[in-house]
Amino acid sequence: GESVGLHLPTLSVQEGDNSIINCAYSNSASDYFIWYKQESGKGPQFIIDIRSNMDKRQGQRVTVLLNKTVKHLSLQIAATQPGDSAVYFCAENPSGNKLVFGAGTILRVKS
């Protein structure tokens, strides 16, 4: 069935270091992939997306890498800040009408 999973449930990093959050997906038909950030008590907030015909996309302090050969997605956050502490979800769209979310990775930034 469709599934999106994450390798690490919790990631602790030192402030200023780079963070890498990984995600495995299973549906080769997905047209795009999205990373969301969710802070406690809030809804998911869009971070960055990538189309299936791309392998890298950069935003402000974030980079998403897509490896379709091994069905792997990663989010890199440069110079991690305390405000980056949150749960991060990857999501894919195996069909046109919905997103399939992974279970989430907790990012903790130590000052």
Next chain:
Amino acid sequence: NAGVMQNPRHLVRRRGQEARLRCSPMKGHSHVYWYRQLPEEGLKFMVYLQKENIIDESGMPKERFSAEFPKEGPSILRIQQVVRGDSAAYFCASSLYPMSTEAFFGQGTRLTVV
């Protein structure tokens, strides 16, 4: 331009009661999606609606759950005869175009069934 507004933010219902969750999409958005999130889990798709139409309800439980998005007013997710297992956070998202990556989520309604 206000974001996606959901109310109430917290809702407590006794088993057997009805729960009504409201979602006002962003101005100009006519595509609404409902998701459910259990503690420590990702969001699970429930239903996708356009104005006055249900487009995809493949994630909706077959019984007790219904959704609407009338021509005027907010989208409503209705849960009849709630059970403890319905306790979750329910999120609504809206987009300008169908299933756009530019879908914005609301703050969610946290339903607790006691």
